[in-house]
Amino acid sequence: MEQLRDAAAEGRIDLDELDSRLEQALTSKTHAELAVLTHDLPRPHSSASQVPLVLKGGMFGASRGPGRWEVPGHVIAHGGVGGVKLDFTRVECRLTEVAVEAYGETSGVTIVIPDAWAADTSGMDPGAGGLKDETTSDRLPGTPLIRLTGSGGAGGVVIRHPNRRERRKLHSNPT
Structure with missing residues (x-):
C-alpha cells in the first residue's frame, strides 16, 4: 500500500x-495478487541493494542460500x-532485475532461481567450461530477471x- 501511495504522490498513477x-x-489473499498491483511501478531500492555481494570460491567453495537473504542489485561470483x-x-526480492557476474574459473558457478523467475544469459562468454542455461522464460509479473554476464x-x-x-x-520445509 505504501508503494501505491508513493506512486500516486510521484504522479505515476492517478487518484x-x-x-x-x-x-x-x-x-x-496471496503475495501473487499483491504483486500484480505493483508490477508496473519502480521498485524501491534499499541501501543494501547498492553494494554488490561478492562470493569467491577459493579452495573450499562458497555459497549463498538456500535460506533467506537480502538480494542486492549486483552479485559477483568467482568460482575459484x-x-x-x-x-x-x-x-524475497523486491528488485525487478538482478545483475549477476559469474566467472566459472576452475570449479564453476551454479545459480538456482525460482520457477517464476527468468534469466537473460546473452551477456555471458561461455569460455572453455561453457554456459548451461536450464531455465524457462515463464516469468511471472513482479518477479526478478537475472541478467547474467561474465x-x-x-x-x-x-x-x-x-x-x-x-x-x-x-516442499518438505516450506518456510
Missing part, C-alpha cells in the same frame, strides 16, 4: 487508480578452485531452476 489498487490490496553456488529459491572459464556456469532433490526439500 482513481490509487483507490482501485488500494481496494484490491486490502482484499488480496572450490566453486560457488547461489541459491535464490527462498529469497565468463564460464574452465569450470563453466550453470543457471537453472531447482532440481528434484531441491524441490523435495523446498
Whole structure:
C-alpha cells in the first residue's frame, strides 16, 4: 500500500487508480495478487541493494542460500578452485532485475532461481567450461530477471531452476 501511495504522490498513477489498487490490496489473499498491483511501478531500492555481494570460491567453495537473504542489485561470483553456488529459491526480492557476474574459473558457478523467475544469459562468454542455461522464460509479473554476464572459464556456469532433490526439500520445509 505504501508503494501505491508513493506512486500516486510521484504522479505515476492517478487518484482513481490509487483507490482501485488500494481496494484490491486490502482484499488480496496471496503475495501473487499483491504483486500484480505493483508490477508496473519502480521498485524501491534499499541501501543494501547498492553494494554488490561478492562470493569467491577459493579452495573450499562458497555459497549463498538456500535460506533467506537480502538480494542486492549486483552479485559477483568467482568460482575459484572450490566453486560457488547461489541459491535464490527462498529469497524475497523486491528488485525487478538482478545483475549477476559469474566467472566459472576452475570449479564453476551454479545459480538456482525460482520457477517464476527468468534469466537473460546473452551477456555471458561461455569460455572453455561453457554456459548451461536450464531455465524457462515463464516469468511471472513482479518477479526478478537475472541478467547474467561474465565468463564460464574452465569450470563453466550453470543457471537453472531447482532440481528434484531441491524441490523435495523446498516442499518438505516450506518456510
